[in-house]
Amino acid sequence: VPAAPPAPLGCDDPESVAAAEFAVNYINGHSHHGYKFALNRIKDIRVIPQGPNNDIMFLELDLLETTCPILSPTPLENCTVRSFAEHAVEGDCDVKLQKVDGTLSVLASKCHSHADSREDILKVCPDCPLLAILNNTEVLGVVSAALNDYNSKTTDSYLRLLEIGRAKIQYHPVHAVVTEFAVGATNCSAEQAKANVGACQLLPEDQSNFGFCTATMVKRPSQDLQVDCQLYGHQVPAPPIPLLSRVSQPTGQDTS
């Protein structure tokens, strides 16, 4: 009597979790924008046997944005998932993997990320500041002022803006703009940049030194700007395959 087909894999089975973690590491390792994402839930898994010890696996994953920028060397397990009140961002990913003799590889991946709905946040936290769209003029102004302020005070290399990661604007109890943005070191010192900033270019890939800044500008009742930038030091970059888009609009984006 032919052997009964194996029971379908459950989404919480160890084999499914291992495949999902492999997929999430692949997505984070091949994206160059925004933040690292962590696994929140395996929505579905389908396994299609191709032959002995050879399966194609289709995974549907729910991910959540963490507070670690994508270029940060911090291991994913040490990255905090952004809380609901911080205006969480969710990633929905469909991943196709192959498992041959127990070795996994990603064949394709398509992800869509979107911020949680503003109504949901305000329902739970009426005063929580919400994500602003990244080309908001107030946001652009604060990022520019913050980077200029940092470069005017640093004795290290002149930093250039890579991308704005996220920004929030709050109106009470004070009117403040909170921004996070990725930066890259250039081939100039801050002093040289004063003379000829046009000559300051990001360091070539084999010397690249990326970092991350947070800046808060309080506008009312009094003007105050706080900037903090951390450089990671040189890291060997993974091949760029943009898989998980940034939420540059609270409505999200598709990438594959």
Place this chain on the structure above:
Amino acid sequence: SLTKRVVPAAAQHDKVPRPVGFVPLPPPCPGKILHFDI
């Protein structure tokens, strides 16, 4: 002479009785939520 055997009353449940401590398996998918649902 034939005598009719007494047949015990049918079990209360016409279904196969469940073993003691039977816990239905959770549905295979979706999996559990690790952080929170948005």
